[in-house]
Amino acid sequence: xxxxxxxxxxxxxxxxxxxxxxxxxxxxxxxxxxxxxxxxxxxxxxxxxxxxxxxxxxxxxxxxxxxxxxxxxxxxxxxxxxxxxxxxxxxxxxxxxxxxxxxxxxxxxxxxxxxxxxxxxxxxxxxxxxxxxxxxxxxxxxxxxxxxxxxxxxxxxxxxxxxxxxxxxxxxxxxxxxxxxxxxxxxxxxxxxxxxxxxxxxxxxxxxxxxxxxxxxxxxxxxxxxxxxxxxxxxxxxxxxxxxxxxxxxxxxxxxxxxxxxxxxxxxxxxxxxxxxxxxxxxxxxxxxxxxxxxxxxxxxxxxxxxxxxxxxxxxxxxxxxxxxxxxxxxxxxxxxxxxxxxxxxxxxxxxxxxxxxxxxxxxxxxxxxxxxxxxxxxxxxxxxxxxxxxxxxxxxxxxxxxxxxxxxxxxxxxxxxxxxxxxxxxxxxxxxxxxxxxxxxxxxxxxxxxxxxxxxxxxxxxxxxxxxxxxxxxxxxxxxxxxxx
Ligand code: SF4
Numbered sequence: 001x002x003x004x005x006x007x008x009x010x011x012x013x014x015x016x017x018x019x020x021x022x023x024x025x026x027x028x029x030x031x032x033x034x035x036x037x038x039x040x041x042x043x044x045x046x047x048x049x050x051x052x053x054x055x056x057x058x059x060x061x062x063x064x065x066x067x068x069x070x071x072x073x074x075x076x077x078x079x080x081x082x083x084x085x086x087x088x089x090x091x092x093x094x095x096x097x098x099x100x101x102x103x104x105x106x107x108x109x110x111x112x113x114x115x116x117x118x119x120x121x122x123x124x125x126x127x128x129x130x131x132x133x134x135x136x137x138x139x140x141x142x143x144x145x146x147x148x149x150x151x152x153x154x155x156x157x158x159x160x161x162x163x164x165x166x167x168x169x170x171x172x173x174x175x176x177x178x179x180x181x182x183x184x185x186x187x188x189x190x191x192x193x194x195x196x197x198x199x200x201x202x203x204x205x206x207x208x209x210x211x212x213x214x215x216x217x218x219x220x221x222x223x224x225x226x227x228x229x230x231x232x233x234x235x236x237x238x239x240x241x242x243x244x245x246x247x248x249x250x251x252x253x254x255x256x257x258x259x260x261x262x263x264x265x266x267x268x269x270x271x272x273x274x275x276x277x278x279x280x281x282x283x284x285x286x287x288x289x290x291x292x293x294x295x296x297x298x299x300x301x302x303x304x305x306x307x308x309x310x311x312x313x314x315x316x317x318x319x320x321x322x323x324x325x326x327x328x329x330x331x332x333x334x335x336x337x338x339x340x341x342x343x344x345x346x347x348x349x350x351x352x353x354x355x356x357x358x359x360x361x362x363x364x365x366x367x368x369x370x371x372x373x374x375x376x377x378x379x380x381x382x383x384x385x386x387x388x389x390x391x392x393x394x395x396x397x398x399x400x401x402x403x404x405x406x407x408x409x410x411x412x413x414x415x416x417x418x419x420x421x422x423x424x425x426x427x428x429x430x431x432x433x434x435x436x437x438x439x440x441x442x443x444x445x446x447x448x449x450x451x452x453x454x455x456x457x458x459x460x461x462x463x464x465x466x467x468x469x470x471x472x473x474x475x476x477x478x479x480x481x482x483x484x485x486x
Contacts, residue, residue, distance in 0.1 A: 013027060013039075019037055019044075019088065022034075024037070026044070028040075036086075036435070050470075051469075051470055052081070052463075053079045053081055056077075078101070080110060081437055081439060085437065086114060090374075091377040094456035095453075109457060111447075111452070122162050122185050127362050131288050131295070134197055135152075136150075137195050137196045139161060140193065141178075144173060146174075147160050149198070163178075185418070187425065188206060188423065189204065199211050206364075214289075218359075224243075224249050224250040224281075224292065224322060227246075227251060232261075234350045235350055238316075238347050239253070239317070241253060243269070243271070244322060245291045247292055252271060252281065271284060290326075317332070318351075322354070323354065327343070328343075367415070367417075372387055379440055380453065382450065391406075396442065399425070401439070403479055420477065421437070
């Protein structure tokens, strides 16, 4: 347990936890409302150890004599993360750990804390063609509004979940449910969501999304038009017409520029929907969970008819979805009616190649948080200098060691992929707000220049001596934070 935070004795055996505005009165042997702090023998104690991440596990050597071991880590650069670091309140106190270290001969400082974020949310990218719901539809969790559907991107649907509005502007239950959802999402747990007028979802960072009970497998190779463009050459000579069904842009090979460039003759097909440009159709059906993200299960339902002056009996037609999951082969009979027929092997090969070119469907969860407020006072007594130093790329911002993208413009709005953060990085406090690790790493020289709390700088050995720690190997996919401002 980490007992480096200041303790405050109150009457009797209770301690007042001063790590957040809730100011829990904690009886000895019990923990506070968030379960992060406890009263251990009269000492206010952070329950979880601080997470240290050695850069090169093979270079880590603990002291030989186990009995004498006091947590020394020898021979490796070690990143002190904000996971388990604790928080300070009110904010003018220096952050829980301001750690000096040397990286490749350069003196650096990492300011480490668990931020309490009221202004934060999650952007969830769901790789799917299925219709999840209309843009701006309310997303619910355990019956409460927790977010909304935003834009559809190429092969993915975005949701915005959580945020200060749901945390604070609705009912108490809405705030609590939104907070629970956010912590679960950040900790890479599966969450169930219900979209008004749309789908039921199960979403988990790094896992395939489950839409209306069906796990998604493939992310589409492109829209219908793009699919035509990619595979036109491979279909040439084996088909007379291809229709790639897609909720957004359905492609028709013979009319498409790709077919024209290959000198394909018109087939006489007439499609439902609104023609955009040659060979590209919008709104051939309604959105849904059928072929290509439409609501159709019978591909022929989008064909209005055939021009008898152009179409001919025996014409070979492939209809396929943008993932290759659905495909059917037809030949026109004497009455110009498409009749199902066995798909030729050469065409089947291209259909399978569509599937081969689809990436696995995943749910991706990004944490977005505003760190440009009072949290800065734990870093410096002149907060604007921290903001400017980050914009000047003198300070590297990480969350649990994961690289954080800092949005341009005002403030310190960070965005980080939770899959790159250590497991269980997120917590909560009942205000309600989300607790998440954040670290600011910079050269010692720059820390001085921005008015940092230089008097509170400690060495790694001091952290080891005064706090319970645990270690996890550094994720080599993340850049080492100290390499900045050189
Ligand atoms: S909610 Fe947690 S951090 Fe806040 S005062 Fe209570 S125990 Fe301390």
